[in-house]
Amino acid sequence: MSGEIAKDRRIVRHPGPRASTHPVERAGRPRVVVVGGGIAGLCAATGLVERGVEVRLIERESYLGGRAGGWTEQLGDGGQVAMSRGFHAFFRQYYNLRLLLRRADPGLERLTALDDYPLIDSRGRLDSFRGLPRNPPWNAVAFALRSPTFRKRDLLRLDPRAAAPLGNVTVPGIYHRLDHVDAESFLRSINFPPAARHLAFEVFSRSFFAHPSQMSAAELAAMFHIYFLGSNEGILFDVPDAGFDRSLWTPLHKYLTARGVEFRVGTTVQRIDLVDGGRSFRVHDDAGNTDAVNGVVLAADVPGLREVVDASPDLHAPHWTESVRSLRSAPPFFVQRLWLDEPVAPHRPAFLGTAGRTPLDNISVLDRYDRDAQDWSARRGGSTVELHAYGIPADPGVGQEACTQRLRRDLLRRLHEIYPETARSGIAAESFLWREDCPLFGVGDFARRPLVATPHPGLVLAGDGVRIDLPVALMERAATTGWHAANHLLARWGLRGHDLFSVPTAGRTAALRWLTTRVKEGTR
Missing domain, CATH: 3.50.50.60 (FAD/NAD(P)-binding domain)
Incomplete structure (x- = not known):
């Protein structure tokens, strides 16, 4: 199997x-x-x-x-469209989830691969996962060294003692070591460059629907193991084709x-x-x-x-x-889906993660991969775009209706800022939702x-x-x-x-395991 x-x-x-x-x-x-x-x-x-x-x-x-459910909604013009809580990435490391999907789709033909997962920060600096080596630790090293936010000299400034837990993640061992520390403090202790920290790690940590200051460093380390240092499946993923x-x-x-x-x-x-x-x-x-x-x-x-x-x-x-x-539940998140009457520029990726562009966390262009969105685009000539805002902080002085209107306005402003061609588009239809049911x-x-x-x-x-x-x-x-x-x-x-399956249950690379052991011994 x-x-x-x-x-x-x-x-x-x-x-x-x-x-x-x-x-x-x-x-x-x-x-x-x-x-x-x-x-x-x-x-x-x-x-x-x-x-x-x-x-x-x-x-x-x-x-x-x-x-990860989906349903049908009726637009103002009477047309019906597919709706969901938002974008989900089906990584190749999701072995047990894929075992479930294979029951009805043995070849996983209803999943389609995305060739990149770009990330953009407030200054327009872009990171890409396209073409990275699959084998650890070269995947992580290559990602860092080609990032516009991470320079070669930054490698020398990293604190190997603080970073040691990343090299040999075991479960539950990593939780015994790091669960008492928040992810933001842990990254600071490693001396990761702030810009790189926000662009790379914060984007991933917010997939847990919480700010890094609210998230366990052990979860961040386990995630780094699953996607980088513990697996050679790569960081790219598939998405449902409808x-x-x-x-x-x-x-x-x-x-x-x-x-x-x-x-x-x-x-x-x-x-x-x-x-x-x-x-x-x-x-x-x-x-x-x-x-x-x-x-x-x-x-x-x-x-x-x-x-x-x-x-x-x-x-x-x-x-x-x-x-x-x-x-506990993570802070609420907001999803805004827009059906635009003009297409998004053809070079825009299917998914773009953002950093430093509050309240926006990512943009999805569904007609790049989703047959339901493609059907709508074929009829209307436009694009279906989805905007996410995660971990929205509580504001006791503002009711949900006022918060909703503010988020809709601010997310649309960010969309126009990142994809300027969308400022010329009319909004043929819109749907949005709040949810607060993800575990913290x-x-x-x-x-x-x-x-x-x-x-x-x-x-x-x-x-x-x-x-x-x-x-x-x-x-x-x-x-x-x-x-x-x-x-x-x-x-x-x-x-x-x-039978169940997982990525390796301990650090994958002997050199990193050795280094981790030496660093731990040096702290005694």
């Missing part, structure tokens, strides 16, 4: 549980409710139903995919339905009761249904998970309940974060806010915890599990 999903020969296989050689006591076919139809819940449902478990998936929204529902989740829905998964969308789970001393459960939803099941996968987002646990006194347990309640990977949070396993043997958690001690992040963390949750229940019933 590893040869089908990775170019990296050092990909690590984490074997799933083997089928029991002894009969496992159970009354017939196990029944499970999966709460949440995002990536984590879909992985869990897939892992379970493929081993013969009866699965019912309950999703609060009317669509699947969670924060709206997420059309490309990803409708085909997967058909795959799972054909195998017996029952979907209940637009439905919210209200409470979970323990039955028979915790050996089984009753799941109550707002449609009046009560499901008697042998297992539950709680794969809701952070606010949804807290709500279900708080409303389910049977689930409360010392320390664990507080662990769930301690999960804050300083010191790791030790408090709940695991997949819970005090109740038939209840497991999944999602990108859940702790799993593997080098994974973002959508891949959601997918990995989903598969792992399924494996946990399958092992309980003596059924064969699913």
Whole structure:
């Protein structure tokens, strides 16, 4: 299997549980409710139903995919367009997520590669990932040395002692070393040039929807390992070739339905009761249904998970309940999608990350790769452009409506500043949304974060806010915890599990591991 999903020969296989050689006591076919139809819940449902478990998936929204979901909106002219929460990058290191997508698309033909991920700062300096060597550490070195914000003499000014943790990242070891430090302070301690720090590291850290001062340095180091020093898959990525529902989740829905998964969308789970001393459960939803099941996968987002646990006194347990309640959401983010009546200049990239251009974090030109946007452009002759603002600070004196209007105005001004031709375009239609449901990977949070396993043997958690001690992040963390949750229940019933995959679980380069060891010894 590893040869089908990775170019990296050092990909690590984490074997799933083997089928029991002894009969496992159970009354017939196990029944499970999966709460949440995002990536984590879909992985869990897939892992379970493929081993013969009866699965019912309950999703609060009317669509699947969670924060990578898609839906249809109607424009003012009556036309219908695809909408989502915004751009998602499907990196080649997302092995377990790709295993899910391959269920309905074996060749991953519904993903299309982007050839670059350029970044621009407030002075117009541009970084590019095109043509970088794939092998560590030369990928990171080449990126730094050809950056307009990083000069050769800056290499000599770096503090090797402070940077040492980047050379040999292990999980959970890196969290024990750096989770008490914020990412911004960590980068300063390395003596990374401020301009390069803002352009490269801050752009990546804000993909966690928070400012570097609010983010754990351990998460930043783990991310650097996943994308640079721990993997030779490269930093480039694929994107769905149409709206997420059309490309990803409708085909997967058909795959799972054909195998017996029952979907209940637009439905919210209200409470979970323990039955028979915790050996089984009753799941109550707002449609009046009560499901008697042998297992539950709680794969809701952070606010949804807290709500279900708080409303389910049977689930409360010392320390664990507080662990769930301690999960925090990142600051809100804003997405503005514009349908322009004139095309964006043809040389503009599909995706552009920005730094120092508050409140804008990135620009996507969807008709570069998305068939839904291309269809609209073919009819109207314009472009579909998406603007993101992450980690918006609270302003108690300003209501959301006033904040929305200010963001719309400021984001549009930034678009015109970076892509001047768009200032001549009219806006044929606009859609925007606020969200505040992404987990915050804050300083010191790791030790408090709940695991997949819970005090109740038939209840497991999944999602990108859940702790799993593997080098994974973002959508891949959601997918990995989903598969792992399924494996946990399958092992309980003596059924064969699913193998998981990751980038190397320790520093990839012997020279860097040696240097890290020497630097650590020098600090004693």
